[in-house]
Amino acid sequence: MSTWAIGIDIGGTFTDVVALNYGGGALRSLKVLTTHGDPAEGVANGVQALITECQIDSRQVKRIVHATTLFTNALIERRGEPTGLLTTEGFRDVIEIGNERKYDLYDLNIEAAPALVQRRWRVEIGARMDADGQELAPVDAEQVKRAVAPLIEEGVKSLAVCLLHAYVDPSHEIAVRDILKQAYPDLDITLSSDVAPVIREFERTSTTCANAYIKPLANRYLTALQRRLSALALPTDVLMMLSNGGLCHVDEARRTPIELLESGPAAGAISASHYSARDSLSDLLAFDMGGTTAKLCLVENGNPSIAYGFEAARQRRFAEGSGLPIRITTVDLIEIGAGGGSIAYRDALGLLKVGPQSAGSEPGPACYGLGGEDATVTDANLLLGYLNPEYFAGGTMNIDVDLAGQQLGKIGDEVGRDKVGVAWGIHDIVAENMAGAARVHVAERGRDPRDFVLLCTGGGGPLHGYYVAQKIGVSKLVCPPAAGVASAYGLLVAPARADRSRTVSVRPGSDSLQTLESAFADLETQVQISLNALEATFGPVRISRYADGRFAGQGFTLTVPLPDGPYHGPGASDEASVRAALLTAFEAGYREKFGRTPPDVPIELLNLRVSGEAPPRQKPPHEAVPTGATATPKARRNVYFRECNDYVDTPIYDRATLCAGFQAMGPLLVEDAGSTLVVGPRGRVSQSLSGNLIVDILEQA
Known part of the structure; x- marks a missing residue:
């Protein structure tokens, strides 16, 4: 009997549900509008619809994994x-x-x-x-x-x-x-x-x-979720995605729900890392754009960047220090108020602006026909021809081009442009906002964006990736299979993970190594206990040690990886070697960040950190991608491209019909149930054996 796993990701606009068949690697997905009054209702509706559509026996479902923005929104909205x-x-x-x-x-x-x-x-x-x-x-x-x-x-x-x-x-x-x-x-x-x-x-x-x-x-939400899953005869021992990109048992999530704040975006970064590994692409800018926000994460050597704190509920979205500091381990993301539901408006200076306010799913963009009266990014993309009104969200929703055009026309009257000019302006502003944030994010980490590949996920990532890539100087773009529900899929390939930390002030050059080892050993025990509940399906556990250190007299710390233990007792190297290794580890991290170290200043380790990670014991298989270079467009329609300054008769491909070896020059669109990949006139797209669509952006003639 085939076994299935289900991933559920609640976003600000859509709730994504995916089901993965461990027998043959089949991946099935569905998008439903998020029900903000009772998010568990939208989850139950989506899961019920998907298992009915795929004819999945509830007894075949062995694992359910979940991510949600519910708790982040609760902080923001008080x-x-x-x-x-x-x-x-x-x-x-x-x-x-x-x-x-x-x-x-x-x-x-x-x-x-x-x-x-x-x-x-x-x-x-x-x-x-x-x-x-x-x-x-x-x-x-x-x-x-x-x-x-x-x-x-x-x-x-x-x-x-x-x-x-x-x-x-x-x-x-x-x-x-x-x-x-x-x-x-x-x-x-x-x-x-x-x-x-x-x-x-x-x-x-x-x-x-x-x-x-x-x-x-x-606690109320998780109880309601388990009750609804139980009513569907599905497993109730749900795994929850943490902000650090790992999974924990639902009981652990009840104890410290603060660790779930960035769970959805973290799943997107894990998914990007997983997909890129198929084509040996280790350095990425993971660009995930949904209905409410866009996120970007730096992935180096196949691992998403990790931070040990962030700010929630900022008074000003981009102003550091204007929010609530949260000290948890999290995937290091930047977030831009630019999603499909982001509202366009004329500001006090008469300029066209987009976001961060969002129409969400209730009432949603004007084209949804649910009462929305604001022009949004989705309305603009629809008018430009990037979206297919008959195949939006896999054909599960009816959207109206005329309603989108009416609202864009109103904005056009305010700013003195026609509705097509406004639609392109919205699309371009979103790309520039994301590119500007990406430039800063990458530069702050001492990296050059031209050395990275842009991997696009979410419903909006493939729509905007082509122009975002050009603005930041990236020449290669990757769109993975099922990109529109990539965060939900990321839940099914993520490892189990636990992070623990505590303050112990130690100078590794002179203080007791026994004290240091005892503190690390205690943290490692806590991590092991947390992961023991999942050892049947995840393992073996890999333990990593880190510390927040500084040179004596400095006011702030730098987090660096440390050598594996033990540092004292049985199995440890001699004391001089251990001390030298600890000092070298911190100095190497410090030089990488700042270029040089101050002379003759002792090093202090202030906060000790331990991470434990356990990969899934059962790896999800990949559906075989058939080979064949030819493919026939399923349709053609007029699509606007800036390079041509006009609409162009453009071929539209169905992603399901593309084979490994497919190649074509833009302009073209590739559609699937969850997203649309836009390839402009300078793009050359090919499909790899992994199923990834790879777009090479050629130099301007």
């Missing part, structure tokens, strides 16, 4: 539960004081991101540790209950506990949790020592509060 904060005396206002940096020095009306916890719901207790973990004042059980009682009376459902120096010794926070669990068993409690056991009070408190804020919502 839709979490009433949340309180219990902290050490004197630290009640840390989440409002922040780091006292202005993200815009010249804006006199600047506003910081509002705190997730109202001031009246922040309470203090006298329990206190010093920086070495020595107790200065014990936990008073009666004081804890007195402090929290008014919050319970006012309806607080979730509590963040963030006590001073709990990253050194969590015993006070654990004692507080035990007291409150006995007194208020229905209260959701988040400890900073569980979520972010690292220094810097503002960032640690912000992360803890964010987890507490979304935790009740996450």
Whole structure:
């Protein structure tokens, strides 16, 4: 009997569902509109429709993997539960004081991101540790209950506990949790020592509060999801995609839902890495454009870039410091407010602008006919001929070219252009916004974008990739199979992963290696315990060690990989060799980032990090791609290309009919159920044995 795995990715506009047959490698997909009132309803509808269409017996489904933007949106829209904060005396206002940096020095009306916890719901207790973990004042059980009682009376459902120096010794926070669990068993409690056991009070408190804020919502949603899957006789032990690009069990996600914030975009980066490996392309710019946003991730040597923190719910989308700092391990992404639903408008200067506001799925772009009255990127692409109105989302939706033209015409009247000029302007602005962000993102990492391949996924990536590539100087473009649902597919090829960290200040050149090894060994044990629940389907586990280090006297740290352990005890090299290896590892990372190291300054390792990764034991097979160089267009239509400054009679190919060895010069379009690849007049497209479509962009004549 064939076995199937199902991947589900909830986006701002569409919910993507894919089913993979492990018997023959068949991949089937479906897009449905996201149901924002009850996202689990859209998931259930999509899964039901797909298994019915593919005639899948629910008993054949062995694995369900899920990613969602639900919790990110809850932070942005402030839709979490009433949340309180219990902290050490004197630290009640840390989440409002922040780091006292202005993200815009010249804006006199600047506003910081509002705190997730109202001031009246922040309470203090006298329990206190010093920086070495020595107790200065014990936990008073009666004081804890007195402090929290008014919050319970006012309806607080979730509590963040963030006590001073709990990253050194969590015993006070654990004692507080035990007291409150006995007194208020229905209260959701988040400890900073569980979520972010690292220094810097503002960032640690912000992360803890964010987890507490979304935790009740996450538990309700995951319970509703499991209930709906159970009603379909499908497995309920769902795997969840984490922001770090790995999978965890649903029970782990309930404990720390903050780790799911970037799960959808992370799945897209994993998918890009997987597809590129088929053609030995190791250095990529993974460009994923959906209905609401576009994301870009740098992939080097086949591995997506990783960061150890990001900002959520920014006041200004592109202004660093204007959001809530979240200290979790995440795939390093840039995000642009440019998706299919991004709204075009005339600004105060009379200029055409696009995004970041989005029409989403409710009411959606004007062409959906669901009441949307704003011109969007999708409307522009439809008028330009890039989208097929009879095959949108695989023919599951009817879209109206006339409605799109009406709204584009209104914008045209405002900016003094015809509707075709407005449509091209929208398409070009989106490409320039993405290219500009990509240039900065790549340059900040000391790389040249011309050395990379642009891999396009999402419903909008293949539509815009041709012009984005030219703007950033990339000459090769890759569009993988099922690009429109690549993030959902990425869920099915992702490894299981767990990351743990803690603050331990060590100078590897002189301090005790036993202390360092003991701390790393403890973190590795935590990682192993987390991954043990998945060992039947994922393994073996590969453990990697990292550290946030600095030269003594510096204010900030740099994360670098460290040699494998142990550093002390049985199996370790001699002490001098271990110390030399640790120092060399940090200096190498520092030189790569900054070019040189300061002379005669000791190195400090401040935060220790351990990552554990376990690949799927059952690899998804690939459907065989038939060979044959010839292919016949399924249709022709007029499509606008800037190089021609006009509409061009353009062949339209059905991707399912293309064989390995197919080659053609643009202009042309290649359609499948989830996306359309645009190949302009300077593009030459070929299909590889892997199923990837590869576009080489020729030099301008």
